[in-house]
Amino acid sequence: MSLLSLTNVSAFYGASQALFKVSLRVEQGAVVALMGRNGMGKTTTIKTILRMLPAAGGELMFDGEDLRRLPSHKAARLGLGLVPEGRRCFPNLSVEENLTAAARPGHWDLKRVAQLFPVLEERRAQSAASLSGGEQQMLAIGRALMTNPRLLILDEATEGLAPIVRQEIWAAIATLKRETGLAILVVDKSLRELRQIADEAVVLQRGETVWHGAMGALTPDITDRYLGV
Amino acid sequence: MSRETIFNAVLALGLLLFPLWAYVADEPFMITLATRVAILALAGVGLNIALGLGGLVSLGHAAFFGIGGYAMGILAHHAQSYTPLMEVPFLIEGTKSMPVIWLVALAASALAALVIGALSLRTSGVYFIMITLAFGQMLFYFAISWPAYGGEDGLSIYVRNSFPGLNTLDPIQFFLIAYVILAAALMFAAMLAKSPFGLALNAARQTAERVETIGITPYRLRLTAFVISGAITGLAGALFADLNRFVSPSMFSWQTSGEIMIFIILGGVARLFGPVAGAALFIALEHVLGGLSEFWHIYLGLLLLAVVLYARGGIIGTLAGREVAHD
Amino acid sequence: MTEPVLSVRNVSRKFGALIASNNVSLDLRPGEIHALIGPNGAGKSTLIKQIAGGLRPDSGEVHFLGRDVTALSTVQRARMGLGRTFQISALAMEDTVLQNAMLGALGAGRRPYRFFRPVLKDRDLREVAETALDRVGLLDHAAIRTSDLSHGQRRQLEVAVALTLKPRAFIMDEPMAGLGASGSKRLTGFLDELRHEAPILLVEHDMDAVFALADRISVLVYGEVIATGTVEDIRNHAEVRRAYLGEDA
Amino acid sequence: MSFLLLIEQILNGLQFGVMLFLTAAGLTLVFGVMGLINLAHGSLFMIGAFAAAATAAATGSFVLGLAASLAAAAAAGALVEMLVIRRLYNRDHLDQVLATFALILIFSEGTRWLFGSFPLYLNIPLALSGPVTLPGGIEYPLYRLTIIAVGLLIALGLFLLISRTRLGVQIRAGESDREMIAALGIDINRLYTVVFALGAGLAGLAGALVGAIQSVQVGMGEPVLILAFVVIVIGGIGSIKGALIGSVLVGLTDTLGGVLLPETFKLFMDPASATAVGSALASMLIYILMAVVLIVRPTGLYGARA
Amino acid sequence: EPVKVGMITTLSGGGAGLGIDVRDGFMLAVKQAGNPDIEVVIEDDQRKPDIAVQLADRMIQSDDVDILTGIIWSNLAMAVVPSATAQGKFYLSPNAGPSALAGKGCHPNYFNVAWQNDNLHEAAGAYANSAGLKNSFILAPNYPAGQDALAGYKRMYEGELAGEIYTKLGQTDYAAEIAQIRASDADSVFFFLPGGMGISFLKQYADSGVDLPVVGPAFSFDQGILQAVGAAALGVKNTSQWNKDIDNAANKAFVESFEAEYGRLPSLYASQGFDTANLILSAMAKADVKDQDAFREALRAAEFDSVRGEFKFGPNHHPIQDIYVREVVQEGDVFTNKILGVALEDHADAYAGECKM
Numbered sequence A: 001m002s003l004l005s006l007t008n009v010s011a012f013y014g015a016s017q018a019l020f021k022v023s024l025r026v027e028q029g030a031v032v033a034l035m036g037r038n039g040m041g042k043t044t045t046i047k048t049i050l051r052m053l054p055a056a057g058g059e060l061m062f063d064g065e066d067l068r069r070l071p072s073h074k075a076a077r078l079g080l081g082l083v084p085e086g087r088r089c090f091p092n093l094s095v096e097e098n099l100t101a102a103a104r105p106g107h108w109d110l111k112r113v114a115q116l117f118p119v120l121e122e123r124r125a126q127s128a129a130s131l132s133g134g135e136q137q138m139l140a141i142g143r144a145l146m147t148n149p150r151l152l153i154l155d156e157a158t159e160g161l162a163p164i165v166r167q168e169i170w171a172a173i174a175t176l177k178r179e180t181g182l183a184i185l186v187v188d189k190s191l192r193e194l195r196q197i198a199d200e201a202v203v204l205q206r207g208e209t210v211w212h213g214a215m216g217a218l219t220p221d222i223t224d225r226y227l228g229v
Numbered sequence B: 001m002s003r004e005t006i007f008n009a010v011l012a013l014g015l016l017l018f019p020l021w022a023y024v025a026d027e028p029f030m031i032t033l034a035t036r037v038a039i040l041a042l043a044g045v046g047l048n049i050a051l052g053l054g055g056l057v058s059l060g061h062a063a064f065f066g067i068g069g070y071a072m073g074i075l076a077h078h079a080q081s082y083t084p085l086m087e088v089p090f091l092i093e094g095t096k097s098m099p100v101i102w103l104v105a106l107a108a109s110a111l112a113a114l115v116i117g118a119l120s121l122r123t124s125g126v127y128f129i130m131i132t133l134a135f136g137q138m139l140f141y142f143a144i145s146w147p148a149y150g151g152e153d154g155l156s157i158y159v160r161n162s163f164p165g166l167n168t169l170d171p172i173q174f175f176l177i178a179y180v181i182l183a184a185a186l187m188f189a190a191m192l193a194k195s196p197f198g199l200a201l202n203a204a205r206q207t208a209e210r211v212e213t214i215g216i217t218p219y220r221l222r223l224t225a226f227v228i229s230g231a232i233t234g235l236a237g238a239l240f241a242d243l244n245r246f247v248s249p250s251m252f253s254w255q256t257s258g259e260i261m262i263f264i265i266l267g268g269v270a271r272l273f274g275p276v277a278g279a280a281l282f283i284a285l286e287h288v289l290g291g292l293s294e295f296w297h298i299y300l301g302l303l304l305l306a307v308v309l310y311a312r313g314g315i316i317g318t319l320a321g322r323e324v325a326h327d
Numbered sequence C: 001m002t003e004p005v006l007s008v009r010n011v012s013r014k015f016g017a018l019i020a021s022n023n024v025s026l027d028l029r030p031g032e033i034h035a036l037i038g039p040n041g042a043g044k045s046t047l048i049k050q051i052a053g054g055l056r057p058d059s060g061e062v063h064f065l066g067r068d069v070t071a072l073s074t075v076q077r078a079r080m081g082l083g084r085t086f087q088i089s090a091l092a093m094e095d096t097v098l099q100n101a102m103l104g105a106l107g108a109g110r111r112p113y114r115f116f117r118p119v120l121k122d123r124d125l126r127e128v129a130e131t132a133l134d135r136v137g138l139l140d141h142a143a144i145r146t147s148d149l150s151h152g153q154r155r156q157l158e159v160a161v162a163l164t165l166k167p168r169a170f171i172m173d174e175p176m177a178g179l180g181a182s183g184s185k186r187l188t189g190f191l192d193e194l195r196h197e198a199p200i201l202l203v204e205h206d207m208d209a210v211f212a213l214a215d216r217i218s219v220l221v222y223g224e225v226i227a228t229g230t231v232e233d234i235r236n237h238a239e240v241r242r243a244y245l246g247e248d249a
Numbered sequence D: 001m002s003f004l005l006l007i008e009q010i011l012n013g014l015q016f017g018v019m020l021f022l023t024a025a026g027l028t029l030v031f032g033v034m035g036l037i038n039l040a041h042g043s044l045f046m047i048g049a050f051a052a053a054a055t056a057a058a059t060g061s062f063v064l065g066l067a068a069s070l071a072a073a074a075a076a077g078a079l080v081e082m083l084v085i086r087r088l089y090n091r092d093h094l095d096q097v098l099a100t101f102a103l104i105l106i107f108s109e110g111t112r113w114l115f116g117s118f119p120l121y122l123n124i125p126l127a128l129s130g131p132v133t134l135p136g137g138i139e140y141p142l143y144r145l146t147i148i149a150v151g152l153l154i155a156l157g158l159f160l161l162i163s164r165t166r167l168g169v170q171i172r173a174g175e176s177d178r179e180m181i182a183a184l185g186i187d188i189n190r191l192y193t194v195v196f197a198l199g200a201g202l203a204g205l206a207g208a209l210v211g212a213i214q215s216v217q218v219g220m221g222e223p224v225l226i227l228a229f230v231v232i233v234i235g236g237i238g239s240i241k242g243a244l245i246g247s248v249l250v251g252l253t254d255t256l257g258g259v260l261l262p263e264t265f266k267l268f269m270d271p272a273s274a275t276a277v278g279s280a281l282a283s284m285l286i287y288i289l290m291a292v293v294l295i296v297r298p299t300g301l302y303g304a305r306a
Numbered sequence E: 001e002p003v004k005v006g007m008i009t010t011l012s013g014g015g016a017g018l019g020i021d022v023r024d025g026f027m028l029a030v031k032q033a034g035n036p037d038i039e040v041v042i043e044d045d046q047r048k049p050d051i052a053v054q055l056a057d058r059m060i061q062s063d064d065v066d067i068l069t070g071i072i073w074s075n076l077a078m079a080v081v082p083s084a085t086a087q088g089k090f091y092l093s094p095n096a097g098p099s100a101l102a103g104k105g106c107h108p109n110y111f112n113v114a115w116q117n118d119n120l121h122e123a124a125g126a127y128a129n130s131a132g133l134k135n136s137f138i139l140a141p142n143y144p145a146g147q148d149a150l151a152g153y154k155r156m157y158e159g160e161l162a163g164e165i166y167t168k169l170g171q172t173d174y175a176a177e178i179a180q181i182r183a184s185d186a187d188s189v190f191f192f193l194p195g196g197m198g199i200s201f202l203k204q205y206a207d208s209g210v211d212l213p214v215v216g217p218a219f220s221f222d223q224g225i226l227q228a229v230g231a232a233a234l235g236v237k238n239t240s241q242w243n244k245d246i247d248n249a250a251n252k253a254f255v256e257s258f259e260a261e262y263g264r265l266p267s268l269y270a271s272q273g274f275d276t277a278n279l280i281l282s283a284m285a286k287a288d289v290k291d292q293d294a295f296r297e298a299l300r301a302a303e304f305d306s307v308r309g310e311f312k313f314g315p316n317h318h319p320i321q322d323i324y325v326r327e328v329v330q331e332g333d334v335f336t337n338k339i340l341g342v343a344l345e346d347h348a349d350a351y352a353g354e355c356k357m
Ligand SMILES: Nc1ncnc2c1ncn2[C@@H]1O[C@H](COP(=O)(O)OP(=O)(O)OP(=O)(O)O)[C@@H](O)[C@H]1O
Pocket: A013, A016, A018, A036, A037, A038, A039, A040, A041, A042, A043, A044, A045, A085, C147, C148, C149, C150, C151, C152, C153, C178, C180
């Protein structure tokens, strides 16, 4: 059984339909890349998974549970860890408070996160609002890890990070995958890095899954057609 | 034509036809009620420029409403008692002429708005709400304990002031005066919202930082809006005082500020006709429910709650739907 | 050598004990793209703020078009022709895309205190705005509410608003962030042309774009410029590789 | 004025300040920390006082009255949160203003409907009545000292709750981004119901404690409401310390202003008009204080700099 | 054709108790008279001047009333009365008596059936003299009625003043004032703090340990309020033109029937409402309300059985009446007042001379 599965999911913003037929599947321990040009519905898909936006139709299952019946916080508690687009750190909280606010016990704790992102340790008492953009991004990742999820969802999680940090994060994700068997759903614009880490890819076009398959099967022809590279 | 425009036209027409009907049916009080709606809506139109367009939630607009009221009260009081308002350095007499009173009310409240705004606009958000409240309260307590013009008892002007060529004591004629002023203010507000100034002000509400980086000072935009807003509310105050032939410090109270704000929220924030719809509904409710029971406030409260919970964006927001502002 | 359009001279700024800018000097010459890179938290945005006017340096000066602008406000600098984009989009979300763009044009025309004529009927303003939207590829979306744009589309609008100002120099804080691969490619091409209209100080973590575009690169680490040079110089700069680029380059 | 009297008046100012804090404590939680504009705070204050008065009259026990005030106001708060407030978090502040204004109308008239139009009796328990002599010979009512103690305890409790507990962190996180904190697995709805009920309970308790030395009547909450907003804003929204210091500042200003201003004016005016002018100015004083504080520090004394 | 009476009074919000008492007293008299020729329209002014004006406009313009009455508060009276009388209606005040309407602003169609605002305070001053009080500390809120109160007290009072304070309108904490009283060498305290302000003051005063004798006008010791003050008010001397133990047949019948009808003791305000209605009824018996001059004469004659005993109007249409001193006592569970004696006999107000009509 897949850990997460979406079948023909549709969703609306008010009256305008943003998702038409999104289908994707994340297996236990797999890393899946969600791809598509700007505005194709990647973030919307993620919002739908986390119940921040109601699914209008289709099926939405996580670990055997029907997500469509759950409120956002219950869905998250099943083991979904979100690093949202645009970071959304709590600006009025300190770095440490951001990390602990929603922490759940498990592998990840303050110490491990500090090892992953030493700068967060240095800025522990500073308010999140005064962090640099990249620092906020690290904080958002740390915050999601602190909930000890089974599926980590990264929406443009390396946006605005220095190349060296980005490499570190990719390395960390690789480690996570290898050592903890964490499943990951990742949206990122860097195809090069996705190729190294993702097992599978799903491509969206105008709110619809138009391609899915093993990462290796993602030929230049496809990336050119759907991603413009 | 958008749904909102149609609704606005219906509202404008309704507010005109209702008193005309009352005139024919010989129900002078209904005319008075409509006049009250028009005048309070005018105060709301003023506040809505600051609140809706500029995002400046002022809980101190009673200050301007009251200043307008007292401008009328003081001028008429002196005219009535044949005592000059001021002798040194030069002689100023009172007056009973509405146009003069309006100009004075506009000027005085604009000046007050300039001072209060200049100080208050250093703050923002909830702090702004509270500092404007503070200025309103200062004027309230000042008016209560200032004996020269009646203190808490207020000032009675036994006869309504005059307007050249009209008999202001005739309810329908006074209504028409108020209606025309309201219409003019609405037209001005509509133009303002679509004007370059409106665009910039509206943007400053949403992202002040951006507005700065394109070379416009948000503070100055807001202060301008606040002054315009205060002046219109001040004019409404003068008319309101004339409607009642009476002014008192209660015009300065925070409840008055709150009520003007409630008209706007009820009707729809940043909607051109929001204050009109809100004032009309509120006063109609007050009128209808008041007779039902001693505890009619409970019904009023429940109805208001229903509006907030089920009519998002106020009456106009619900009837007209979400539309991009000022297109 | 031509006179620089913009120059930062020995600027320092502290936040408490943290030195966010440490005696930074750099300049921007006509026609060039000068990239500013550096680790997260190095002080790039802080420096941008000091150039654009949101933040005063503790010491040092900022010169623009030959004038010392250190004491001038953001507004005054913008009026002199300094165009800026934000790292985190700052747009009027409730307004349409076109209105956002017109706002920029309005600022450039410096005439926001007009109360009567509907702004949308102003042909000149509209043309400026539509041209800018067209250039970033958003003209199709002109009538859409800005809040309905996707993240990447908002980044494009950010740039368009700066364009409408017809600035004498651009300061861009991570314009590529959030743009997909195709979007980045497109913007890269666009900036490449734009430099002929006005030089660009570009803060960016997208090294593909930086290496493709920059005439010169300055590297900021812990608030200090540790290197300035051509793409080649920086690519091979040992310290830069260690502190910033890693194995990538 | 004698030195001792001045000291006593300063004490009165402090006492009044702490009493203000007590009445504002619930609002600090709901407005300062949750970021919700609750105009009905004064109504909850009133509900507490009425519940205490009714219970104390029925049972003869002041303590039971206090318990009832806490329970009644908290229950009203929880109910209101679940039925009304919950739908307004994601809305404009202005919708909250209208909704809670409506609640004032309902609560005030509802209370009058239940209890009639006349003030109720609620008095200080015998054990706490009468004055005690403080060092220096100042006679001071014991009950007021008790109020100071309770107020300070609540301040401390709130401070610890907000800054030291995870619950506090989650509340503050919810204030800035409810959707996000929910997406991280926190049941923000339930949390907010609890916090709102707690804030309401505190308002009710304050109503009962303060009601014992004031008039328990419909409308008693309205002046409280404004003053509570004033002290929180002066102190800086979100800061418990700020609210306490703001309260004391307002208490001192109000008390000493009312005493000293007329005296000052007497130096150069005839006594009757000096009293009138002095007290007129005194009644504006706290608002002048608030305006000055906000002009100098636009986010209050301890508010986060935006 | 029936006489139409419009009653504008406060029936909702904090001050509703007074309005309700006036209304109940008034309606009791109407009911007892059983006269089908009187019709009463009652509206709630919410204690807001502009609402009161609006209601008055409505009653005059639409309901076509002949007589207006009911207003509790001076500031509302000032808003309504001048224009109502200017439009040719009668106004009978059951409670407020601002000095402006007693002096220069008096009007032939305006009658006050309660008192001029200063009256009870003047009586308190007179009582203070007779009780041998020599050094009073006096306080009132800083608004016209408060200023009138202190002026009224001082008009009759012959002793020294240990202090004179204006408090904030709506103030709830009086620690500072009580400290000042304690520190002064006063031998008595006079205060005028209507409504909740008085309750707060008395409770706090009683708890402070200061035990100087207290004198005040009846407003803070009225039936509706006393139960809320409780024992703290016991022994306080207050002045009133009415009390439930005034010995006359009309009063006895009134007190009994009021209690029977409404299940509570009548208050000062109820008595005033009752008298107002009876005055109207007495005039109706003699003249047609449409004949304004005749009706005015009938009102001026005031030939009705006032519950306060003798009652007549002065030249400015304000009462000339006895004002009593009462003491707060406990009767069983109930706190109430007992008359001690007369403070001022056949007392008229100080402004009558300024009235020209
Ligand atoms: N809050 C919203 N209201 C209305 N429409 C929206 C909203 N957010 C996004 N959309 C629309 O939904 C579509 C999908 O947007 P989404 O954010 O999911 O795209 P995306 O694939 O994440 O793009 P990007 O890479 O730019 O982040 C877009 O066309 C966008 O205009």
